Amino acid sequence: xxxxxxxxxxxxxxxxxxxxxxxxxxxxxxxxxxxxxxxxxxxxxxxxxxxxxxxxxxxxxxxxxxxxxxxxxxxxxxxxxxxxxxxxxxxxxxxxxxxxxxxxxxxxxxxxxxxxxxxxxxxxxxxxxxxxxxxxxxxxxxxxxxxxxxxxxxxxxxxxxxxxxxxxxxxxxxxxxxxxxxxxxxxxxxxxxxxxxxxxxxxxxxxxxxxx
Amino acid sequence: xxxxxxxxxxxxxxxxxxxxxxxxxxxxxxxxxxxxxxxxxxxxxxxxxxxxxxxxxxxxxxxxxxxxxxxxxxxxxxxxxxxxxxxxxxxxxxxxxxxxxxxxxxxxxxxxxxxxxxxxxxxxxxxxx
Numbered sequence: 001x002x003x004x005x006x007x008x009x010x011x012x013x014x015x016x017x018x019x020x021x022x023x024x025x026x027x028x029x030x031x032x033x034x035x036x037x038x039x040x041x042x043x044x045x046x047x048x049x050x051x052x053x054x055x056x057x058x059x060x061x062x063x064x065x066x067x068x069x070x071x072x073x074x075x076x077x078x079x080x081x082x083x084x085x086x087x088x089x090x091x092x093x094x095x096x097x098x099x100x101x102x103x104x105x106x107x108x109x110x111x112x113x114x115x116x117x118x119x120x121x122x123x124x125x126x127x128x129x130x131x132x133x134x135x136x137x138x139x140x141x142x143x144x145x146x147x148x149x150x151x152x153x154x155x156x157x158x159x160x161x162x163x164x165x166x167x168x169x170x171x172x173x174x175x176x177x178x179x180x181x182x183x184x185x186x187x188x189x190x191x192x193x194x195x196x197x198x199x200x201x202x203x204x205x206x207x208x209x210x211x212x
Numbered sequence: 213x214x215x216x217x218x219x220x221x222x223x224x225x226x227x228x229x230x231x232x233x234x235x236x237x238x239x240x241x242x243x244x245x246x247x248x249x250x251x252x253x254x255x256x257x258x259x260x261x262x263x264x265x266x267x268x269x270x271x272x273x274x275x276x277x278x279x280x281x282x283x284x285x286x287x288x289x290x291x292x293x294x295x296x297x298x299x300x301x302x303x304x305x306x307x308x309x310x311x312x313x314x315x316x317x318x319x320x321x322x323x324x325x326x327x328x329x330x331x332x333x334x335x336x337x338x339x340x341x
Contacts, residue, residue: 126324129234133321136225137299140270183270186299186320196301200326203306203317210310 027163044152051145057188058138065134068127076124079117086110140185217340219244222253222267222279223297228320232266232297232327239328250274254282257289263340264331269298269305277312284313293334297322 090110093101101107190198197203219236221244223229229246236244245262247253251274253267265283269276276296283289293315298305301319309317315338316330335341 126235126238129231130321130324132227133231135227136223137320139225140299183275183300183305184302185270187301190301195303197303197306197319198301200319200322203319206303206306207310207317210307212310212316 040155044148044155047148051148054141054145054188057186058141061134061138065131068131072124072127072131076121076128079121079124083114083117086113137186141188144185217241217243217263217335218261219264219266220247220253220256220262221245222247222250222265222271222276224248224268224271228268228297235324235327236266236331238324239331241331250276250279250282253279257283257292258286262292264335265292265294266297266331267294269296269300269309277308280309280312280314293338293340295330295334297327 087110090101090106093106187193187196187198190196197206219241221229221232221236223232223246226248229248233244233246236242241264245256245260247256249271250267253265254274256262257265265279267276267279274282276298280294280296283292283294290313294313295316295318296309296314297318297320299320306317315334318326318330332341
């Protein structure tokens, strides 16, 4: 393989590259200003941290939901295992001596144990169902982040179209009109915000203060 | 008696409609229908008979506030209690819901006990239970 040392070439090209980047930056700045997009870019910059915290909120909620479901499944499976073991045990007792199994209270105890375990399993299933509420909450937050990304994409496309050389000009795509919720949606970070409630007891207190 | 009450669950997320429906069933209210936004809910309310509405707020086409307003200005529907179940946690939204005639307000995420408690409280208050 032939020896090749790109260093001299790179160092020779560096000032030129820097000049080109500088020119592009200037051109971009002028284009943004000319198109009145500077203010919009500032708005995007302000919204990006909000988008980051919304994505963190989604990660937290989905993580908590997954953990909650796995814990509930573990507990439900333990109850189910108990029922299975007890069923085998009482079955053997009944086969060996059915009268004694009833007379000594084994059958009645078994029925009570199964009833108790079944209630617990039912509670775990309800909790698993409730853990799925993350879909609604994260769905609303995702819609907002997607909307922000779509808006930025649209504006960047417009910028490219308007600053591209004539021979590279392309037709502008049809305007994108996403569903924009008029309301705030889930509170991603309500701590220290006096305008929002963070739990149901605060809702109840507020309604009570209004006479409800 | 209370088990014959008919509920309309309004939410644009099918997961949440299913959760509310199952929770109502566990609480003894098994007769329920669903609508995915306020517009569809209003059509169902006008074409059928319901005793109780559980509604989200943030929905496309017609949101929960608009639905509440339509229900309360309709002489045939205004007696139906509307329980808002929503992620909207701004105090001004809660106050607005109360002023527009909502029977109750629950913020998501909520528990089975909270829903059961609010529904029973409203039914008792309105003499429906």
